[in-house]
Amino acid sequence: MSDRRVFRTAIVPGPPRPGTFGKIRAWWGGWPIGQLAFLAALAFLGWLFVANVLGTMARIGILPGFGFLSSSANFEIGESAIAFRAGDTYLRAISAGLLNTLKVSLLGCVLATILGVFIGVAGLSRNLLLSGLVRWFIEITRNTPLLLQLFFWMALAKALPAPRQAPALFDAVFLTNRGVYIPSLSLEGAPFGVLAAFALAGALGGALLLALRLSGRLTRRTGTAAIVLSVAAILLLLTLSGARPVAQAPALSGFNIRGGLNLSPEFAALLIGLVVKFSALIAEIVRAGIQSVGAGQWEAARALGLHDGQIIRLVVLPQALRVITPLTTSSYLDLTKDSSLAVAIGFPDLVSIINTTANTTGQSMEALIILIGAFLTINLALSALMNIYNNRVALRGSSR
Amino acid sequence: MTTASPRLVQTLRTGLFGTRANTLITLATLVFLSQILPPLFRWAVLDATFVGDAAACTREGACWAFVTAKLRFILFAFYPTELIWRPALIILLLAAILTASALPRFWGRSLLVAWPLTILACWLLMQGTFTSTPIASNQWGGLPVTLFVWAVCFAAATPIAVLLALARRSTLGGLRTFSVLYIELMRGTPMVGILYVAMLILPMALPDAISLDKMLRAIVMITLFWAAYIAEVIRAGLQAIPIGQREAATALGLGYWRTQRLVILPQAFRIVIPGMVNLAIGFLLATSLLAVIGIFDLLNAARASAADPQWLGFYNEAYLVVAVIYFVICFGASRYSRWLEKRLAAGSKHA
Numbered sequence: 001m002s003d004r005r006v007f008r009t010a011i012v013p014g015p016p017r018p019g020t021f022g023k024i025r026a027w028w029g030g031w032p033i034g035q036l037a038f039l040a041a042l043a044f045l046g047w048l049f050v051a052n053v054l055g056t057m058a059r060i061g062i063l064p065g066f067g068f069l070s071s072s073a074n075f076e077i078g079e080s081a082i083a084f085r086a087g088d089t090y091l092r093a094i095s096a097g098l099l100n101t102l103k104v105s106l107l108g109c110v111l112a113t114i115l116g117v118f119i120g121v122a123g124l125s126r127n128l129l130l131s132g133l134v135r136w137f138i139e140i141t142r143n144t145p146l147l148l149q150l151f152f153w154m155a156l157a158k159a160l161p162a163p164r165q166a167p168a169l170f171d172a173v174f175l176t177n178r179g180v181y182i183p184s185l186s187l188e189g190a191p192f193g194v195l196a197a198f199a200l201a202g203a204l205g206g207a208l209l210l211a212l213r214l215s216g217r218l219t220r221r222t223g224t225a226a227i228v229l230s231v232a233a234i235l236l237l238l239t240l241s242g243a244r245p246v247a248q249a250p251a252l253s254g255f256n257i258r259g260g261l262n263l264s265p266e267f268a269a270l271l272i273g274l275v276v277k278f279s280a281l282i283a284e285i286v287r288a289g290i291q292s293v294g295a296g297q298w299e300a301a302r303a304l305g306l307h308d309g310q311i312i313r314l315v316v317l318p319q320a321l322r323v324i325t326p327l328t329t330s331s332y333l334d335l336t337k338d339s340s341l342a343v344a345i346g347f348p349d350l351v352s353i354i355n356t357t358a359n360t361t362g363q364s365m366e367a368l369i370i371l372i373g374a375f376l377t378i379n380l381a382l383s384a385l386m387n388i389y390n391n392r393v394a395l396r397g398s399s400r
Numbered sequence: 401m402t403t404a405s406p407r408l409v410q411t412l413r414t415g416l417f418g419t420r421a422n423t424l425i426t427l428a429t430l431v432f433l434s435q436i437l438p439p440l441f442r443w444a445v446l447d448a449t450f451v452g453d454a455a456a457c458t459r460e461g462a463c464w465a466f467v468t469a470k471l472r473f474i475l476f477a478f479y480p481t482e483l484i485w486r487p488a489l490i491i492l493l494l495a496a497i498l499t500a501s502a503l504p505r506f507w508g509r510s511l512l513v514a515w516p517l518t519i520l521a522c523w524l525l526m527q528g529t530f531t532s533t534p535i536a537s538n539q540w541g542g543l544p545v546t547l548f549v550w551a552v553c554f555a556a557a558t559p560i561a562v563l564l565a566l567a568r569r570s571t572l573g574g575l576r577t578f579s580v581l582y583i584e585l586m587r588g589t590p591m592v593g594i595l596y597v598a599m600l601i602l603p604m605a606l607p608d609a610i611s612l613d614k615m616l617r618a619i620v621m622i623t624l625f626w627a628a629y630i631a632e633v634i635r636a637g638l639q640a641i642p643i644g645q646r647e648a649a650t651a652l653g654l655g656y657w658r659t660q661r662l663v664i665l666p667q668a669f670r671i672v673i674p675g676m677v678n679l680a681i682g683f684l685l686a687t688s689l690l691a692v693i694g695i696f697d698l699l700n701a702a703r704a705s706a707a708d709p710q711w712l713g714f715y716n717e718a719y720l721v722v723a724v725i726y727f728v729i730c731f732g733a734s735r736y737s738r739w740l741e742k743r744l745a746a747g748s749k750h751a
Contacts, residue, residue, distance in 0.1 A: 028573040035574035042578070049605035056604040127425045128415035133433075143681070143730035144723045145688035148699055155715050340590040344692050351592050364600035368593065376588040 053365055062362045069094070075356055077348045079264050090357055097353030098374055104267065104349065105336040105378075108274040112335065113328070115275060116282025123287050134283070141280040147341055150273040154345045157265035163257045172249045174257050180268045181250035184261040200237060205230030266347035270339065278335045285327045289320035321393040329386035333379055340375075350374060454711050466714040467721055470705040474721060477541020477701040486525045487544035493518055493525075494547045502736055504743070515555050522548055537615035541696030543725065549615075549697070550687050553622045554630075554680060560623070561630035566660060568631065569638050579631075586628035591686055594625045595693045618690060626683060633675045637668035670744060677737035681730045688726075698722055 018026060028035065057064050069091040077084045080096035081103060123134035141149070158177055160166065166176040174181040208226040212218040250260030263271070293316045301311040342349035354371045358364040417423045447461025457463035467474075476487050497518045500506045526548065528535035567579035586594075598621035599614070606612065612620070641664055649659040691700035702718040705711070 029571040031572060035572055039574055039578060048607075052607055053601065053604045125425065126415065126418065127422050127429070128412065129426050129429045133429060139731060140727065143685075143727045143734065145685040145699060145726060147688045147691065148719060148723055148726070151699075151703065151715070152719055155719070337590040340592040341689070341692075343592060344689075351590065351596075355596065358596070358600055364596075364604070368597055368601060371593050371596075372585070372589050375590060375593065376585070379588040 057362070057365075060362065064363075064366070066366055068357075068361045068363050068366070071361075073357070073360070075360065077353070078346070079267065079348065090361070093353055094350070094357065094370060097348055097350040100348055101336075101339055101342075101350040101374075102378070104270055104274065104342070104347070105339045108271060108278065108335050108339065109332045111271070111275045112278035112282055112331075115279035117286050118283075119279055120283035120286030120290070123283060124290060138280045138283060141277055142284075146273065146277050146338055147344055149277055150269060150341055150345050153269035153273045153276075154265070157269045160265075163252065166257075168252075172260075174250055174252075174260075176257065177265065178256070178262075179265050180263040181257050181260045182263065183247055183249045198234060201230045201234040204233055264347075266342070266345055269345055270342050270347050270349075273341075274335055274339060277338075278331055281331050281334075282328060285324055285331065286320075288327075289322075289324035290316060292323045293319045318393065325386065325390045325393055329383060329390070332382055332386065336378055336382065337375065454714075457714070462720075463714050463717055466706075466711050466717050470708065470711060470718070471721070473542075473705045473708075474698070474702050474718060475542045476544065477696040477704065478539045479541060479544075480535065480539065483528060483531065483535070486528065487540075487542070490522045490525050490544045491547060493522055494544075494551055498551070502740075504740075519552055519555060522551075537613050540615065542701045543698050545615075545690070545696065546684070546687050546698040549619060549622065549690065550680075550684050552619055553626055554683060556619075556623045557627040557630055560627040561634055562665070564627060564631035565634040565638055568635055583628040583631055586625050587632070589625075591622075591625060591689050592692055594621050595689060597621055599693045614693065615695060618693060618695060629679060630676065633672050633679055634668060636675065637670075637672035638664065640671050641667050673744065674737050674741040677733060677740065681733050681737075684730060684733075685726065698725065 025032075054064055070089050072087045073090045073093045074086050075093075076086050077093060077096050079100070081099040082092070082096055084092055084096045119134055119137070123131050123138070125131050125134075157179075160175050160177045163174065163176045163178060166174045168174050172183045205226055208229065209218065209223065212222050212226060248260055250257045250262075297315055297319065298311060301315045306314065339349060340351040343352040343355060346352070351371060354367045358367040361367070415422075416426045442461070444462050447458060448464055449457045449461060450464045451468075452465045453469075454463070454466070457465060472481075472484070476484055479487050497511075497514060500514070501511060522544075526535070526537075526540055526544065564579050564583060567575040568583065570576055595618060598617040602612070602617045602621065645663055645667065646659060649663040654662065687697055688699040690697040691703070694700075696704060699722055702722040703715070706713060706715045706718045
């Protein structure tokens, strides 16, 4: 007992743990006064700018602040996901613009990924003609400005024939100068029944998967069975509730085309432009990713008796995704930002609505703060999502 | 030749018809090309009008007469005709300094002096110094504007970017936080938004004593914007330098700035040059956004040329000319980047 006490007193205390102030001081680092002075100078400069802006606004009689959001906007919006008429509030107009931006970016990311993977794989083909064609496609799209490509697609969309003369592809897709008409798919019947069916079947499928997972019996076969079961449940519930899916093909009636889904020329041009440009970038990423997997991996997989499809799915893709995912993330971010070029071809995205708002209200500072805030939020959310996915595909146990 | 031809035939045969799947792909690609190329050829050559005026042009074929008539406008936009030698000289000056910067044998202190001088000379030439009437920036346009804005902004953004990158890597918490916030803010905002800030906010924010014209405001904001992108590329280079380099420099008694200037930055720049070239290509393409705020850069000049009442609507031809100009510059630059990467890699192996 006494030995222990002696031992305890013999311990030499280390330096005291830094307190909160000490931690901040250590984080702040050297040259403390100089840093403070620099940041203070920047803050002063910023204050000067803001004061000037406020002064100018006061002189021309504009009240600073976000109060203008609830006043009515006297302009029309060509197309929007939510109903908008002239006279609705600016908040609603800006929301409509934001939804348009989100719509075109999301569709663009998905379609560019699909097309990009196809082109990337085609570029790796041993066929000289195909890989050469892909090479030229990529070089041309990469080395000309996106805005130029958008102008080109816009000119093409405007040069399409009028609805009456428009050719129909498979009697379902019409390319006209009033936009692209594609078949639409919708559910008719009791909306409550539809919602209930999806909720019930979704809950059922989720519960099944969770139960399998918890009991440790989740394999490819049982998982597929659970999904098939819930899809069957959806269909059953839908038929029971009296709802039925209706596919409607556009058709010529009179001078115009009715039915189906109409993509405006601006939207179609913007979407095609973004998809084409970014599919070329993604194709390059996919090619680099697949080539980063060594030839030894292919040979080893062949020696194990796997066929080509299995090699791609089980050996090459999981490794290539480690290279591909972070690079595609930045492509998605760029695509979202580049969707702002919509303003140049007249698609009412967030940027063009913000521009109109700034011009009609004079509240340019507030409008631009909203714009920058919205894009920062989208970017941060998108990169957070992609980071989660990246953590799933990244090499386990590697040094980070 | 006698030995080369059979080998070429052999390569083509296996490359095009090696296996059954390969033959199918070749045939499918040929069908695809046969749908696209003949109409294109008919438009560009067979049905095209090469000389004459707008009335001679048909809508079925390309109107190359338009290009010969409007090429001067596409290249120089509204610049006074009798002074056209000035923007032409600017193109030559910028081409010369870019070529010199591209060749490793010219890398050195003299380039650092030559760059600001060239930019100053371009600015003076553009403004019409030593002529009776100064030329306002709203008369500038076309290729010189595109190249000038690109070169000025890239050159001015690089020193800012070095400071930002160093701050982001430093142990000074305040500066590091500022740098991170600045870089993320700029990289999260689309360039169109930055241009709107230049158009709408900057005139209000600056004191009345300072009034900048549209071109200058755009240049200031684009410089600040690109600095964030360049800073990230330089940071990647800084991160690649082993810590031993800094420790060795400290052991030799070098202070922070001399360590960075003499040891770290020269090595980091060597690593990031290919990345910077790629960035520069992207920036050149991005200058076309100047059209959004009504500056007549190359692309906007092309658009305006087809809005001429005498030559209305020849947009395809105008865009094609501009696309070729952009393509030649950017394709050349990307080839150069690849060559440089190989050369630098070879250099570091010898060292």
